[in-house]
Amino acid sequence: MQDIQLATDIIIGILALQGAFAEHQAMLQHISRKGHLEVIQVRTPEELKRCDALIIPGGESSTIALLARLSGLIEPLREFVKTKAVWGTCAGAILLSQAVSNPKKGGQELLGGVSVTTTRNGWGSQVESFEAPLEVRGLRDADVPFMGIFIRAPVITELLPAPHEPPIEVISRIPDSLLPHRTTPDGDPTQTVVALRQGRHLLTTFHPELTGDNRFHEYFVQECVVASLAP
Secondary structure, rough: OOEEEOOOOOOEEEOOOOOEEEEEOOOOOOOEEEOOOEEEOOOOOOHHHHOEEEEEEOOHHHHHHHHHOOOHEEEEEHHHHHHOOEEOOOOOOOEEEEEOOOOOOOOOOOOOOOOEEEOOOOOOOHHEEEEEOOOOOOOOOOOOOOOEEOOOEEEEEEEEEOOOOOOOOEEEEEEEHHHHOOOHHHHHHHHEEEEEEEEOOEEOOHHHHHOOOOOHHHHHHHHHHHHHHHO
């Protein structure tokens, strides 16, 4: 287990309106670290203001967006994304997207922040959930595959960075040999992307918090949060 070097106190919030927020909190709290890392659950604008970074968990994206609207969090979250590090997993990845190709009837509120288009439930329904060993650039022990857990996972269909925005760095793809029940249309390689970074933001279409492997949480803290707070 890696020691995370923290020069100052850091507060990481986990949006705790619906979904797997407790699992993210447990993963962060198991990281061995030098310095001070506080993890809090976020349900109000006041709690969000305390945070240096945020994780938006998996769950149901439209439900999370609705509860955020009812909690007065939608606009504060949109402002937060503009200046702070945010990691979205599964439903959180949808909410961080610039666009969704197949929103629910009535639309889907988004926070933006990552210049991609996603498709909800892109690999199929709950019964078509699957696991796949992934090669991930930048993780500790990168030669050891990370087991991706895909549950009604979104699929990334477009990478849309504008010239003035940070470039998108693809850090993991699902191998063609492990694709579930269908291959990507016309051999489109975009749809094999399952983890990426854009600037301070991290997006994963699967659930690292449901594994016993905390390397993605280490990566987010060190490469996205600490790096974004450095002078």
